[in-house]
Amino acid sequence: MTTDTSATPRLAGALRPALSPARTVVRWGVRHGLPAVFLERGARRGDLVGRLLRDSSVRDEPYALYEELRARGPVSPGSIGLVTPSHAVASEILRSDRFGVGWDRAQAPRLIRWALRFGDELDATGVAEPPSMLVVDPPDHTRFRRLVSRAFTPRATAAFEPVVQRTADALLDALELRSGEVDLVETYAAQLPVLVIADLLGVPTERREDFLRWGAAAAATLDPGLSFRRYVAAERALRAMHAFLREHFARLRRDPGEDLVSRLVGLPDDEALTERELHATVMLLLGAGFETTVNLLGNGVVLLDAHREQWDALRAAPSGWDGAVxxxxxxxxxxxITGRTAKEPVTLAGREVRPGTRVTVLLGAANRDPDVFPAPARFDVGRANAREHLAFSAGIHYCVGAGLARLEGVVGLRALSERFPALRVSGRPVRRDLQTLRGFEHLPVALHRVARR
Ligand code: HEM
Incomplete structure (x- = not known):
C-alpha cells in the first residue's frame, strides 16, 4: 500500500516533521531568539553578562570583564538571573543539591510550554537539551552517569595511554612530511581527540572529518542567543549526527563489539535506555570527547609559545607536563561558562536566592580568583595548586572524561614538544566564534624540524 501524503499537509508534517521550517523557527525562537532579546537589552544597559555573551570583542578577551564583575562582589545580578566569578561560590553551587541543571517546565508561561512541545523532535535535539546527562538532574542523571562512568575509571583511562600515544605519533609522522606553515588545529589538536574518542566509543574513525564538521556546528548550541543562520547550520549538523547514530546503533545491535556503545545498545530490559536517551548519551560522549580537548591542546601551544622559557623547561624536565596541563x-x-538553577530558597554570599533563579557560573573567572590562585593572571606551569581549578566543573556533573582529557593533554603536548622542539606560532591564531567553549579554530605554526640523530 502506498500513502499519498501530498494532499494532506498536516499529515505530511506529522510523518516528516524533520522538514517543517515552522518547527525550526519555533525551536530557535524559544531557545535562542528570546534569550538574545534579553541579553541584547542587558548589554545596551551596561549589563556585563549581556556584554560577555553578545560583544565579540569581549568574547575574544573576557578576562578584563571578569575582573569588572569580581569588583562588584562574589554574586551580582545580570540580565538572566545572577552571575558569579567567585571560586568559592562556584564550588558551593556546583556541589549543592539545592541547585540543579534542569528547570521545571511546568512553571514556564503557557506560550513557552507550547513552543517547547511543538518544537520537540529527537533529530533536532542537541547536547544542551534533555535527556543529555549535562542538563538532567537525579534520578535520571544518576542512571545515565552510572552506565557510562565504568568506561572512564582511572584504570580504564590508564589502559588507554598506548592508544593516545600511538595516535599522537601517527599524526606527528604525517606532520613530518609537511613543509612550511601548517594549521596545528586542523592537523593535530582537533585530530587527536576525535580519533581517540572514536576508538573508545567504537565509531568508525574514517568518519572523523564528518564528526569534526558536525561537532563544530553543533557546539554553538551551547551558547545562548545564537543567530537564526547559525542555529539552522547547527540543526542541520545535529540531524546528520542523529542519522549517523541511528544507523550505527542498528549495526551494533546486529553485530556488537566490545566497546561502550555496543554495551549501551545491548543493555538488559531493566536497565535499557530509551532511543532518545541513547542518542543523547552517545552524542554527548562523542561531542564532549573532542570539542573540548582540541581547545586544551590549542590553548596550551599558544600559551607555551608566549612563555618560551616554560616550553624549554618542560622539554628539559618532561615530568612537569602533568602540572603544565x-x-x-x-x-x-x-x-x-556553565549555569545552575536554584531548586529551593538558598542564601548565596549573603544574598537571598529565590527558587527558579538562574545563576551563571563563570568557570574561567573562578579559575582566576586571587583568593585561591596568587597572581592569577600569571601563567606558571609550576604553580603548586593549579589543580584546584574548576575547568572540569565539580559535584555530580564533574567531567566524566577528565582523566582522558588530562591524558590527551599530557601525551599530546609532550609528544609534540619532543618531535618539534623548535615549533613556533607563525601567524595570528584565530579564536572559535563561541562563548561557552574557548579555543582556536586556526593556529598557524612553523614546525622548524630539527635533524633527528
Ligand atoms: C579539556 C577537556 C575537557 C574539559 C575542559 C571538559 C569540561 C567539562 C565540564 C566543565 C563539564 C561539566 C559542565 C557542568 O558542570 O555544567 C563536563 C562534563 C562532561 N564531560 Fe567533559 N571536558 C573535557 C573533556 C571531556 C572528554 C574527553 C570527555 C569524554 C567522554 C568528556 C565528557 C563529558 C561528559 C559526558 C560530561 C557530562 C557529565 C555529567 O553531566 O555528569 N569531557 N566536561
Missing part, C-alpha cells in the same frame, strides 16, 4: 586548564579554560 593543569595550569593551561586553569589559565585559559576550554569550558568558560
Amino acid at each position: 593543569e595550569e593551561i586548564l586553569r589559565f585559559d579554560s576550554p569550558v568558560q
Whole structure:
C-alpha cells in the first residue's frame, strides 16, 4: 500500500516533521531568539553578562570583564538571573543539591510550554537539551552517569595511554612530511581527540572529518542567543549526527563489539535506555570527547609559545607536563561558562536566592580568583595548586572524561614538544566564534624540524 501524503499537509508534517521550517523557527525562537532579546537589552544597559555573551570583542578577551564583575562582589545580578566569578561560590553551587541543571517546565508561561512541545523532535535535539546527562538532574542523571562512568575509571583511562600515544605519533609522522606553515588545529589538536574518542566509543574513525564538521556546528548550541543562520547550520549538523547514530546503533545491535556503545545498545530490559536517551548519551560522549580537548591542546601551544622559557623547561624536565596541563586548564579554560538553577530558597554570599533563579557560573573567572590562585593572571606551569581549578566543573556533573582529557593533554603536548622542539606560532591564531567553549579554530605554526640523530 502506498500513502499519498501530498494532499494532506498536516499529515505530511506529522510523518516528516524533520522538514517543517515552522518547527525550526519555533525551536530557535524559544531557545535562542528570546534569550538574545534579553541579553541584547542587558548589554545596551551596561549589563556585563549581556556584554560577555553578545560583544565579540569581549568574547575574544573576557578576562578584563571578569575582573569588572569580581569588583562588584562574589554574586551580582545580570540580565538572566545572577552571575558569579567567585571560586568559592562556584564550588558551593556546583556541589549543592539545592541547585540543579534542569528547570521545571511546568512553571514556564503557557506560550513557552507550547513552543517547547511543538518544537520537540529527537533529530533536532542537541547536547544542551534533555535527556543529555549535562542538563538532567537525579534520578535520571544518576542512571545515565552510572552506565557510562565504568568506561572512564582511572584504570580504564590508564589502559588507554598506548592508544593516545600511538595516535599522537601517527599524526606527528604525517606532520613530518609537511613543509612550511601548517594549521596545528586542523592537523593535530582537533585530530587527536576525535580519533581517540572514536576508538573508545567504537565509531568508525574514517568518519572523523564528518564528526569534526558536525561537532563544530553543533557546539554553538551551547551558547545562548545564537543567530537564526547559525542555529539552522547547527540543526542541520545535529540531524546528520542523529542519522549517523541511528544507523550505527542498528549495526551494533546486529553485530556488537566490545566497546561502550555496543554495551549501551545491548543493555538488559531493566536497565535499557530509551532511543532518545541513547542518542543523547552517545552524542554527548562523542561531542564532549573532542570539542573540548582540541581547545586544551590549542590553548596550551599558544600559551607555551608566549612563555618560551616554560616550553624549554618542560622539554628539559618532561615530568612537569602533568602540572603544565593543569595550569593551561586553569589559565585559559576550554569550558568558560556553565549555569545552575536554584531548586529551593538558598542564601548565596549573603544574598537571598529565590527558587527558579538562574545563576551563571563563570568557570574561567573562578579559575582566576586571587583568593585561591596568587597572581592569577600569571601563567606558571609550576604553580603548586593549579589543580584546584574548576575547568572540569565539580559535584555530580564533574567531567566524566577528565582523566582522558588530562591524558590527551599530557601525551599530546609532550609528544609534540619532543618531535618539534623548535615549533613556533607563525601567524595570528584565530579564536572559535563561541562563548561557552574557548579555543582556536586556526593556529598557524612553523614546525622548524630539527635533524633527528
Ligand atoms: C579539556 C577537556 C575537557 C574539559 C575542559 C571538559 C569540561 C567539562 C565540564 C566543565 C563539564 C561539566 C559542565 C557542568 O558542570 O555544567 C563536563 C562534563 C562532561 N564531560 Fe567533559 N571536558 C573535557 C573533556 C571531556 C572528554 C574527553 C570527555 C569524554 C567522554 C568528556 C565528557 C563529558 C561528559 C559526558 C560530561 C557530562 C557529565 C555529567 O553531566 O555528569 N569531557 N566536561
